[in-house]
Amino acid sequence: MSIEIAAGRVAAAPISWGVCEVPGWGHQMEAGRVLAEMRDLGISATEFGPDGFLPSDPRDRSALLGSYGLAPVGGFVPLVLHDPGLDPMPELARALDSFGDPGATAVLAAVTGLDGYDERPVLDDENWKALFRNLDRAAVLAAERGHRATLHPHVGTVVERREEVDRVLAGSHIPLCLDTGHLLIGGTDPLALARSAAARISHVHLKDVDAELAGSVQAGRATYTEAVRDGIYRPLGQGDIDIAGIVAALEGAGYAGWYVLEQDTILEAEPAPDAGPRRDVRTSLAFLGRTP
Numbered sequence: 001m002s003i004e005i006a007a008g009r010v011a012a013a014p015i016s017w018g019v020c021e022v023p024g025w026g027h028q029m030e031a032g033r034v035l036a037e038m039r040d041l042g043i044s045a046t047e048f049g050p051d052g053f054l055p056s057d058p059r060d061r062s063a064l065l066g067s068y069g070l071a072p073v074g075g076f077v078p079l080v081l082h083d084p085g086l087d088p089m090p091e092l093a094r095a096l097d098s099f100g101d102p103g104a105t106a107v108l109a110a111v112t113g114l115d116g117y118d119e120r121p122v123l124d125d126e127n128w129k130a131l132f133r134n135l136d137r138a139a140v141l142a143a144e145r146g147h148r149a150t151l152h153p154h155v156g157t158v159v160e161r162r163e164e165v166d167r168v169l170a171g172s173h174i175p176l177c178l179d180t181g182h183l184l185i186g187g188t189d190p191l192a193l194a195r196s197a198a199a200r201i202s203h204v205h206l207k208d209v210d211a212e213l214a215g216s217v218q219a220g221r222a223t224y225t226e227a228v229r230d231g232i233y234r235p236l237g238q239g240d241i242d243i244a245g246i247v248a249a250l251e252g253a254g255y256a257g258w259y260v261l262e263q264d265t266i267l268e269a270e271p272a273p274d275a276g277p278r279r280d281v282r283t284s285l286a287f288l289g290r291t292p
Contacts, residue, residue: 003244003288004251010288011073011260012038013205014049017277018267021050021078022116022225026266028053035068037278041285047107047260048075048099058100073258074105074147074203081110081134082127082158092138093145102146105203105258107177108138109154117156118223128167131158135172150203152177153186155217155224160186165193175200178250179262180241181207181233185214185224194246198253205262206246206284208239225266233263235283243287261285 017034018026031053038046046065048054055061065072077095079088096106110131112120123131135151142149151174153159159168165188168174178201180190194201213232216222222230236243247259261284265277 003247005247005259005288007042008044009257009259010043010285011045011047011258012041012043012281013047013076013260013262014053015076015262015264016281018265019049019053020264020266021076025225026229027269029267029270031064035065035070037281038070039068041278041282043261043281043285044069045071045073045258047073050076056098058098061098062100072100072104073260074099074107076109076152077106078109078111079134079138080113081108081138082123082131083113084126084130088134089137089141092141092149096142096145096147099145099147104147106138106142106147106149107152107203108135108149108174109152110135110158112156112158116225117154118225120156120158120160123158127158128171132168132171135168135174139174148175148202150175150177152179152182152203152205153188154179154182155185162186162188169197169200175202177201177203177205178246179205179207180243180246181205181209181262181264184209184211184241185217185227185232187218191242191245191249194249194253198250198255201250201255201257203257204250204255204259206236206243206259207262207264208234208236208241208243208284210234211240214240228264229266233265235263235280235287236261237287238283259288
């Protein structure tokens with residue numbers, strides 16, 4: 001099956017270069033090299049990456065991205081959304097205000113409040129009520145500031161498994177980020193979700209996954225971090241996810257948003273020139289018919 005995505009709708013994310021907000025995640029590449037490699041691969045837009053990767057001032061950030069020919073897509077915003085005694089809106093407002101020009105997407109992760117993604121709590125009814133309330137408040141706040149908010153079901157957060165995704169779809173109005181990899185690892189068939197809930201999908205992270213390693217995470221034989229280090233994320237077309245089928249389902253349903261390439265990786269050291277993550281991103285782009 002051929003894949004038809006306009007070049008102007010394919011974006012990158014710094015996590016494909018190992019740049020991550022989790023303490024101790026691995027070697028962190030400098031923004032200049034990452035952005036230059038995105039540009040040289042023919043990518044024209046990117047998510048922001050974690051705090052500190054790009055300048056905090058939105059004008060400086062936009063200028064830096066523009067100097068590499070990159071448009072801003074938005075950013076990953078991890079927030080504790082399930083605690084009835086905590087108001088996450090001020091933190092979200094700060095993130096949104098840093099986005100700059102209107103039209104960006106806040107990709108929310110309903111994090112646990114712990115470092116990393118290897119442990120998570122069980123929510124009670126009050127936690128779920130707080131989560132739903134805050135998700136809808138987040139969508140309203142983002143719209144008031146000219147941006148969009150979307151919830152990213154994510155391994156190691158309070159919305160990971162299929163029953164939790166279904167509960168969010170039923171209990172809130174916020175749209176979803178369809179992250180093909182995190183959904184599969186959490187037990188959701190991303191193709192089935194793309195077909196059944198296309199109207200709720202406003203952002204896409206394209207990942208391919210080694211299903212055997214995903215099974216190890218699901219069974220508790222490996223932590224999420226261990227699985228990432230072992231290569232659970234594969235270049236598009238080299239894993240076990242029907243990427244072409246997912247894109248076809250979304251395009252057929254009228255999806256008009258971004259497809260962000262994300263193959264989360266952990267680096268041990270600075271890659272040699274023309275080596276490292278850029279090779280996997282180039283392979284993924286070739287799978288999408290976007291060879292630079």
